[in-house]
Amino acid sequence: MTRLVTAAALAMGLATPAIAFDIGAMTEDERTMFRDEVRAYLLDNPEVLMEAIQVLESRQAAQAEANDVALVAANSDALFNDGYSHVGGNPDGDVTMVEFVDYRCGYCRKAFPELNELIESDGNIRIIYKEFPILGEESVTSSRFAIATQLAHGEEAYGEMHDALMTLRANATEEVLARLADDMGYDSQEILAKMDDPEVDRRIGENHGLAQRLQISGTPTFVIGDQMLRGYVPLDGMRDVVEQVREQDS
Known part of the structure; x- marks a missing residue:
């Protein structure tokens, strides 16, 4: 579910130009309309959501790889030269x-x-x-x-x-x-x-x-x-x- 929510946010970024507005300032009716519009768009264009999921997975994989490289570097002596x-x-x-x-x-x-x-x-x-x-x-x-x-x-x-x-x-x-x-x-x-x-x-x-x-x-x-x-x-x-x-x- 967390991945889908994040991907939905990415999908909106992929599908629309950046718009500066304060979501916190929206009224409850405006929030409801906004959610309905997002849902309708994703249902009409599911391929955008799949594209967003792929982008998200790619970013997560890159971050995991970078994290592993840092872990290996920090523990290189114990890994490669422990003496036993x-x-x-x-x-x-x-x-x-x-x-x-x-x-x-x-x-x-x-x-x-x-x-x-x-x-x-x-x-x-x-x-x-x-x-x-x-x-x-x-x-x-x-x-x-x-x-x-x-x-x-x-x-x-x-x-x-x-x-x-x-x-x-x-x-x-x-x-x-x-x-x-x-x-x-x-x-x-x-x-x-x-x-x-x-x-x-x-x-x-x-x-x-x-x-x-x-x-x-x-x-x-x-x-x-x-x-x-x-x-x-x-x-x-x-x-x-x-x-x-x-x-x-x-």
Whole structure:
């Protein structure tokens, strides 16, 4: 309803030249006549209202994009240089991408193979993973296990565990994850012990705080350069954004 009211006001601006008058000075009868005229005009010319809605949506999208650019700039160190998030792809790539990820998120899983294809085919993208469990107990367990793997066995092990968790079909219980680690050749008991390390809590807490500052409430969310993509984006769309960022930086 708010959008329609705003669009109606825009429609009158699109349809008529600017007229200086004080609506507050109108009598009640004049207000009624004015409203009737507006209603009659919009009913006779509904395409004007649709045009106004398009203008309104365009302005709102532009404002949201500008707001995201400002949020990314204000939080750039935490996004790109936090000192603990895993860095994959090409560490010296000319475009940096950040993904806020939840291993139990269906759209994160859908994006996973396409994201890998983008990184491998491009060859010049640096990707940073932000553990952002928001979908329940199994999400938290999965993220804690991934971070614990990183603490216990290093960056390469984290990368392998990240991929395995993204494709895991079983319920993400500690018992299932321990068997997964053992099958991958890692010490599951050491990883399970690391899950209680305060550093795991700190990292997840830092990521949640960063997401709150960036007004991120869902996964996947991507930051590419200074742009934020909220939700799943098909491969071709991701490629387009990467090229836009490169053009901006060139």
